[in-house]
Amino acid sequence: MIINPDKPGKEFWDIFVVLLTIYTTIEVPLRIVFGFKLTGTFYVLEILISAAFSIDIVLNFFTAIRKKQTLIVDHAVIKKHYLRSWFAIDFLAAIPFFLIFSGPLAEAGHLFRVLRILQLNRLFKLSKVSYILKSRLQHHMINPGIFRLLFFVFFISLVAHWVACGWILLGGVPDAKNNLEMYSDALYWTITTLSTVGYGDVVPHTIVQKYYAIAIMLVGVGSYGYVIGNVASFLANLDIVKAEYKKKLEQITAFLNYRSIPVQLRNRVTEYYEHIWDSRLGHNEELVLHDLPEPLKTDIALHMRSDLITKVPFFDMADEQLLREIVLLLKPRVYIPDSYIIKKGKSGDCMFIISAGQVHIVSEKTDEVYATLGEGSFFGEMSLVLNMPRTASVKTSDYCDVYVLEKSDFEAMRKKFPSFNKHVKKITKERLHNFNIRKRKQKKKDKKQTG
Numbered sequence: 018m019i020i021n022p023d024k025p026g027k028e029f030w031d032i033f034v035v036l037l038t039i040y041t042t043i044e045v046p047l048r049i050v051f052g053f054k055l056t057g058t059f060y061v062l063e064i065l066i067s068a069a070f071s072i073d074i075v076l077n078f079f080t081a082i083r084k085k086q087t088l089i090v091d092h093a094v095i096k097k098h099y100l101r102s103w104f105a106i107d108f109l110a111a112i113p114f115f116l117i118f119s120g121p122l123a124e125a126g127h128l129f130r131v132l133r134i135l136q137l138n139r140l141f142k143l144s145k146v147s148y149i150l151k152s153r154l155q156h157h158m159i160n161p162g163i164f165r166l167l168f169f170v171f172f173i174s175l176v177a178h179w180v181a182c183g184w185i186l187l188g189g190v191p192d193a194k195n196n197l198e199m200y201s202d203a204l205y206w207t208i209t210t211l212s213t214v215g216y217g218d219v220v221p222h223t224i225v226q227k228y229y230a231i232a233i234m235l236v237g238v239g240s241y242g243y244v245i246g247n248v249a250s251f252l253a254n255l256d257i258v259k260a261e262y263k264k265k266l267e268q269i270t271a272f273l274n275y276r277s278i279p280v281q282l283r284n285r286v287t288e289y290y291e292h293i294w295d296s297r298l299g300h301n302e303e304l305v306l307h308d309l310p311e312p313l314k315t316d317i318a319l320h321m322r323s324d325l326i327t328k329v330p331f332f333d334m335a336d337e338q339l340l341r342e343i344v345l346l347l348k349p350r351v352y353i354p355d356s357y358i359i360k361k362g363k364s365g366d367c368m369f370i371i372s373a374g375q376v377h378i379v380s381e382k383t384d385e386v387y388a389t390l391g392e393g394s395f396f397g398e399m400s401l402v403l404n405m406p407r408t409a410s411v412k413t414s415d416y417c418d419v420y421v422l423e424k425s426d427f428e429a430m431r432k433k434f435p436s437f438n439k440h441v442k443k444i445t446k447e448r449l450h451n452f453n454i455r456k457r458k459q460k461k462k463d464k465k466q467t468g
């Protein structure tokens with residue numbers, strides 16, 4: 018009997034209720050100020066709205082509630098929650114006040130004409146529209162900034178409509194020929210006043226209209242500033258990561274100009290930042306992940322490193338626990354073309370896994386290339402495993418994105434996961450064999466030279 022709020026049927030129903038609510042918030046004020054009688058299609062529509070709002074109440078009593086990641090399906094809890102939250106609003110909005118005012122009583126007298134505003138009860142439902150849309154759009158991963166802007170434009174338009182209706186209620190424009198002209202003039206007056214343009218071609222005629230105009234002008238000044246501020250902040254935050262990147266690039270370009278750095282060198286710097294941006298390494302991951310709880314942090318790290326995991330043959334077959342632990346320890350780093358990542362003879366403090374690009378294992382002295390490693394290969398492990406200085410130099414051929422694993426983390430992983438240790442040792446053994454051959458050759462060469 019309990020409805021899942023995430024099912025398409027319920028989603029469709031919620032959107033339907035939202036559309037009916039929007040319709041009523043536009044139509045009811047117009048009907049009240051122009052004193053339209055409810056007849057024909059409009060009458061049927063009004064009955065449909067009351068019926069839909071009543072069905073909505075019933076459905077809400079049976080719709081599961083989402084609290085964080087869990088779906089609460091206990092009917093008693095759902096009932097209590099609904100009665101305490103939206104029930105009063107839904108109930109008020111569903112009362113069919115229009116039935117009183119569409120019958121013969123509508124003409125009964127002044128009091129009844131004033132009581133027509135009771136029909137504004139439908140507007141209560143509007144408070145739920147933002148809530149429904151927000152939860153629905155969040156579910157579909159719509160940018161919250163875009164949602165805020167769209168909702169804001171919609172809300173401002175609705176307020177302008179209500180203000181225009183209020184203006185008509187207070188007398189409107191005396192020389193308007195028909196309702197359409199009256200409404201258009203009132204809306205025109207509202208927008209020019211709210212936007213602080215104020216042409217002055219549509220002006221208040223009565224004292225009450227004048228005070229109304231003063232109030233709207235005061236609100237207009239505030240809301241105008243609010244609109245401009247919101248739009249500016251929306252544009253700035255639309256893609257905050259890109260905005261930050263652009264700002265950094267501008268700061269660096271200004272600095273390079275100021276220090277009269279040659280164009281060629283400047284281009285290399287720009288190229289480096291472009292590479293960082295393209296390889297999605299332009300954002301400080303630590304900054305974002307820092308506040309997250311461990312399991313969430315691990316899931317995000319696993320997702321971010323998923324391409325690396327598929328590239329490294331060992332990781333592809335490794336057990337889940339090893340991956341969950343190692344992804345949090347890997348730190349991304351970028352190297353520019355023709356730069357040394359490792360220099361022979363230095364002590365080793367970390368190892369590297371190639372995520373993109375290529376490196377050459379070289380002799381710095383003779384420029385001889387012993388091996389070339391690509392995506393998914395690792396290097397820098399020999400000095401850590403064998404506890405000796407770096408056995409060769411490692412040089413990039415192009416831009417190279419690597420993940421660094423610190424010595425202490427590497428040792429901890431080897432201790433904890435014997436399969437990882439075995440794999441590393443196997444590769445180290447092969448490389449050590451090559452290293453020993455190289456060493457022997459070098460010794461022979463040196464002997465020849467001295468001999």
Ligand code: CMP
Nearest residue numbers: 388396397398399400407408409448451
């Ligand atoms: P390390 O000695 O710490 O630093 C240099 C790295 O180059 C070394 O670890 C290995 O990872 C790597 N390396 C050395 N020789 C070879 C080889 N013949 N083939 C592939 N990689 C090598």
